[in-house]
Amino acid sequence: MLMHIINSKNQEDKRMKKVKSILSLLLAILMVAGCMATASAAADGEVEDNGSIATATKFTVGTKIDGGLESADDVDYYKFTATSAGLAYVKIDHAVITGSDSSATYFNIVVTNEEEVVVADFSSTGNSASDESNSFTVSKDEVYYVKVTMGRVYNGAVSYSITAAVEKNVNTESEPNNTAQEADVLAYSEKDVPKNYYGSLSENDVDYFVITTPSTGVVNLYLYNDSVKKSKFNATLMTWVEGKEGTQELEEVTSITIEATESTKIGPSVGVPAGKHIIKIDGEVGSYRTRVLFRNNASVETENNDSLLLADDLTFKTACKATIDEKTDVDVFEFNAPADNAGYEILFTATNSAQWEIRLLNSDGEAVKDALHVTTTDSNKNAKIDTDKLKEGAYYVRVSAGETHDSELYSITVTPKAASENKEPEEEKNLFDRIKDLDWGGLWDNFSGWIEEINFFGMLSSLSASIIRIITYFISVIG
Known part of the structure; x- marks a missing residue:
């Protein structure tokens, strides 16, 4: 009986040892998993050494992470993953530094994508408690890196905190859109119904958008500098034309530039035909907002109408509105005389003071009448070409600018003369012929x-x- 009790106790001890071993193993696994989770999870503060992209401290969008620079040579890297597509920005907060050097730069911040292309960069002075980058577009699950360096040392170490934010539910570009073939679709704005699109340029970046107009009409390009740090951008509107070899080529219609000192830039009104048009945006690193206003109007010129082949059709008695965008711009319009010996009145009306040259050409490009050189003023904005005895066929009105400012507006109206005005005048006769011809x-x-x-x-x-x-x-x- 005693031996049985001893044997039972020994078996119980063995079972307890096995249980302890299993528990120890599980505890070790949990500790390792916890360490791994801690290493991969976003941190509340920087984790040294984070002096390179490879060792960047991870943080979460919308949360603040604390850091500090210990010396002038210290570099801190952080990384975050965009939780959604939209507009993002990075912000730095730090204690206000007072004194004679308070306006000096104490922090430099650069934001790059996974290819190490700069998408934003900004700085913060000692007397500024908070600064933020320009906005830049992001796609869901994209990784971005934030690099913080010291502009100058202030009593040794300096502390700061970094925050990244992403604004959702906005119309943003989607990379890659670096060619006309990869262009993002941009819906046009109508009066009182603006449709804004946001984009950002990294180094050597170009953004393309495509817009489709349902009919002939007038468009205006808009560019905005909304960011704290403004940049210079160029927007170019282009349309497809048939090239020399029958291929489709892009030709510029109009362009605008917004300077880093400007908040808004609105382009001139230009006519475009129905169809697809391309908008190209380039310039400095930074973010921008753009839109295109479209108004349906059949009585406008449609660029590019700079030759007889590309001339815009004129409707009798209807004013066609047009613009000379620059001194080298030329506009050509076409009308058809349906019968011989018809006369027409061509009325030219300008909206401001400028110099113009107006020519009437036949289908061979030859001058029908001498060129009309006009200088319009505030009190005299009209000029007129009278034609008599035109032969049946196509005729062209060619308008160009003299020494004038850019973006000059005008209109062209062609009106057929009444039948009584088209009668052939009698030839002058001598007295003898007049007496002989009497009844x-x-x-x-x-x-x-x-x-x-x-x-x-x-x-x-x-x-x-x-x-x-x-x-x-x-x-x-x-x-």
């Missing part, structure tokens, strides 16, 4: 009728009898 027969008929009406022959008979009596009287007296 002598009709004149005699009228004269003889007048003589009958006044009884001319009766009057003549009475007069003759009176004369005879007088003569007879004188003869009797003399005799």
Whole structure:
């Protein structure tokens, strides 16, 4: 019995040892997993050594991470993953530094993507408690790196905190959109219904957008500098034209530039045909906002109308509005004379003071009349070309600018003359020809009728009898 009890106790001890071993193993696994989770999870503060992209401290969008620079040579790297597509920005906060050097730069911050292309960079001075980068577009699950360096040392170590934020539910570009073939779709704005699109340029970056207009109309390009740190951007509107070899090529219609000192830039009104058009945006590193306003209007020029082949059609009695965008711009319009010997009035109306050259050409490009050189003023904004006896066929009105400012607005109206105005004037004749051409027969008929009406022959008979009596009287007296 005693031996049985001893054997049972020994077996129980063995089972307890196995349980302890298993528990120890599980505890070790949990500790390792915890360490791994801690290493991979976002930190509340920087984890040294984070002096390179490979060792960057991870943090979460929308949360603040604390850090510090211990010396002028210290570099801190952080990384975050965009939780959604949208506009992102990075912000730095630090204690206000006072003194004579408070306006100096104490922090430099650079944001790059996974290819180490700079998408944002900014700095913060000692007397500024908070600064943020320009906005830049991000896609969901993209990784970005934030590099913090010291601008100058202030009493040794300096502390700071970094935050990244992403704004959702906005129209943003989606990379890659570096060619016309990869262009992002941009819906046009209508009056009182703006549709804004946000984009950002990294180093050597170009963004392309494509817009489709449902009909001939007028468009305006808009560029905005909304970021704290503004940049210089260029926006170019292009349309597809047929090239020399029959291929489709892009040709510039208009362009605008917004300087880093400007907040808004609005381009001139330009006409475009129905179809697809390309918008190219380039410039400095930074973020921008853009939109395109479209208004339906068939009576506008459609660029590029700089040759007889690309001339815009004119509708009789309808003013076609147009713009000379620059001094080298040329606009050509076409109308058709349906019959010979027709006359037309071509009315040119400008909106401001400028110099113009207006030519009327036939289908061979030859001048029908001498060029009309016009200088419009505030009190005289109209000019007119009168034509008579045009032959049936196509004719072209060519408008160009003299020494004038850019973006000059004007209109062209072609009106057929009334039939009475188109009569051929009589040639000048000498006196002999005029007498010969008189209707002598009709004149005699009228004269003889007048003589009958006044009884001319009766009057003549009475007069003759009176004369005879007088003569007879004188003869009797003399005799």
